[in-house]
Amino acid sequence: MLDIDIADLKRISEFIYQKYHYDFRNYAMSSFKRRVLRIMELKKLSVEGLLKKLNDSPPFINEFLDELTVNVTEMFRDPSFWRVMREEILPAIMLNHKQFKIWHAGCSSGEEVLSMCIMLKEMGVLHDVTMIATDLDVNILERAKAATYPIKNMELNEKNYIRFQGTKSFKDYYQEENGMAVFNKDLLMNVSFRRHDLVVGDIFNKFDLILCRNVMIYFNQTLQNEVLKKFHESLFKYGYLAIGSKESLIWCDYANRFIVVNNEEKIYKKIKD
Amino acid sequence: MKKISLNNSYKAVVIGGSAGSFQGVVKILAQLPKGFPLPIIMCLHRLKHVRNGFVEALSIKSVVQVTEPHDKENIKKGSVYLAPANYHMSVELGHSFALSTEEMVNNSRPAIDITLSSCAFVYKEKLVGILLSGANKDGALGMKHIHDRNGLTIVQEPTECMIDTMPKAALAATEIDYVMKVDQIVEFLKELDKQYR
Numbered sequence: 001m002l003d004i005d006i007a008d009l010k011r012i013s014e015f016i017y018q019k020y021h022y023d024f025r026n027y028a029m030s031s032f033k034r035r036v037l038r039i040m041e042l043k044k045l046s047v048e049g050l051l052k053k054l055n056d057s058p059p060f061i062n063e064f065l066d067e068l069t070v071n072v073t074e075m076f077r078d079p080s081f082w083r084v085m086r087e088e089i090l091p092a093i094m095l096n097h098k099q100f101k102i103w104h105a106g107c108s109s110g111e112e113v114l115s116m117c118i119m120l121k122e123m124g125v126l127h128d129v130t131m132i133a134t135d136l137d138v139n140i141l142e143r144a145k146a147a148t149y150p151i152k153n154m155e156l157n158e159k160n161y162i163r164f165q166g167t168k169s170f171k172d173y174y175q176e177e178n179g180m181a182v183f184n185k186d187l188l189m190n191v192s193f194r195r196h197d198l199v200v201g202d203i204f205n206k207f208d209l210i211l212c213r214n215v216m217i218y219f220n221q222t223l224q225n226e227v228l229k230k231f232h233e234s235l236f237k238y239g240y241l242a243i244g245s246k247e248s249l250i251w252c253d254y255a256n257r258f259i260v261v262n263n264e265e266k267i268y269k270k271i272k273d
Numbered sequence: 274m275k276k277i278s279l280n281n282s283y284k285a286v287v288i289g290g291s292a293g294s295f296q297g298v299v300k301i302l303a304q305l306p307k308g309f310p311l312p313i314i315m316c317l318h319r320l321k322h323v324r325n326g327f328v329e330a331l332s333i334k335s336v337v338q339v340t341e342p343h344d345k346e347n348i349k350k351g352s353v354y355l356a357p358a359n360y361h362m363s364v365e366l367g368h369s370f371a372l373s374t375e376e377m378v379n380n381s382r383p384a385i386d387i388t389l390s391s392c393a394f395v396y397k398e399k400l401v402g403i404l405l406s407g408a409n410k411d412g413a414l415g416m417k418h419i420h421d422r423n424g425l426t427i428v429q430e431p432t433e434c435m436i437d438t439m440p441k442a443a444l445a446a447t448e449i450d451y452v453m454k455v456d457q458i459v460e461f462l463k464e465l466d467k468q469y470r
């Protein structure tokens with residue numbers, strides 16, 4: 001059975017950093033290890049073989065990133081989170097700003113972005129929102145732009161939508177073509193998808209709301225700390241940050257610049273510059 | 274079944290279970306000696322999209338309140354943890370939890386193999402792994418990892434299981450130190466507890 005020790009994992013992340021400037025050196029070890037093993041199994045490579053391939057064939061890095069990153073996502077994941085967004089957070093933002101900006105950091109194949117767009121449309125404010133959706137993985141961004149998913153995923157998405165208590169029938173939002181659910185592209189009219197790396201990337205804009213759910217669980221605490229600083233800087237004062245339902249920021253240096261708005265759904269508000 | 278002389282070097286107990294394991298887990302938690310010195314780390318198959326209710330149900334009779342850890346939470350002695358819905362739960366080298374939304378493993382998220390294997394990696398011979406009733410083979414590979422790293426392995430007696438696929442898969446995959454009924458597992462944990470007094 002394939003196994004890999006920590007020293008080899010460190011060699012791999014160090015090599016990728018030196019050659020390609022992707023920085024996985026501070027990713028959480030347990031999942032990073034599983035992802036690397038998975039790639040070695042898939043490609044039938046040893047550690048040395050993997051390093052050689054990364055060195056000899058630069059295009060392989062995109063495939064490597066696509067496999068390394070965990071892209072699993074769903075629409076309206078945690079329906080109760082989306083209800084709080086609709087009933088508390090967005091109304092609070094709209095009280096002060098007619099137009100506002102949202103950043104989806106680590107948007108994966110776009111299900112979370114589409115959920116946001118559907119919700120905003122049902123609230124009648126889709127036109128007032130500028131959205132930027134970013135991910136490290138270029139392949140997954142292409143899938144997000146296409147907004148086309150296997151029809152078999154729709155059962156779960158629809159269940160979530162119903163528990164979110166959307167006002168339409170979920171099926172109104174997509175058409176079935178060759179076993180795929182093709183979502184109405186108008187939903188994404190105000191979204192721009194961009195490649196952006198949370199670890200090495202710069203701050204590029206200011207937002208009223210940032211969603212970064214189930215992304216920082218793949219980082220260690222050192223890195224979480226750094227990324228939270230970037231989010232802090234990217235938020236307007238009194239802007240909101242939402243993380244995954246099982247994540248926590250309480251141990252980060254910048255935690256005291258935020259207050260917890262909803263602990264169950266992990267929604268924070270920036271209160272200090 | 275061989276007799277292992279217990280000692281106080283163990284650092285954690287990890288429990289996996291699926292269909293038919295609920296009653297067993299409830300019984301184990303209800304009869305746990307007060308002040309049991311080790312963390313108990315549980316991965317039980319559960320509905321993926323029901324976030325609430327399970328820890329509460331498990332806690333009712335439990336001696337210790339069961340909690341679902343947050344990502345990066347430190348593992349404390351004497352606490353009882355349950356893998357949250359729709360997340361895999363691993364243990365990191367510094368004895369903290371790491372959650373992940375990776376693909377399902379053995380059709381499950383949380384998957385028992387992931388929790389067991391990461392515990393085996395971190396705790397090595399200082400781990401007790403217990404696998405209960407269940408209808409698939411999740412956990413068998415994890416039990417093998419525990420055994421390979423010299424941890425102690427226990428499966429629930431298949432005849433006592435509502436569904437015996439899981440313990441049987443583990444028995445086929447690796448050497449299991451004890452095959453026990455739930456009552457015997459309770460006695461085992463009491464015996465283990467005494468080593469620390």
Ligand SMILES: C[S@@+](CC[C@H](N)C(=O)[O-])C[C@H]1O[C@@H](n2cnc3c(N)ncnc32)[C@H](O)[C@@H]1O
Pocket residue numbers: 069070071072073074077105106107108109112134135136137140196197198199212213214215218244374
């Ligand atoms: C599990 S998905 C989260 C999807 C969605 N937010 C959700 O909660 O369902 C995690 C995403 O984070 C992205 N990611 C990982 N490291 C990143 C980084 N350094 N910068 C930007 N995105 C990253 C991955 O490519 C992946 O698509």
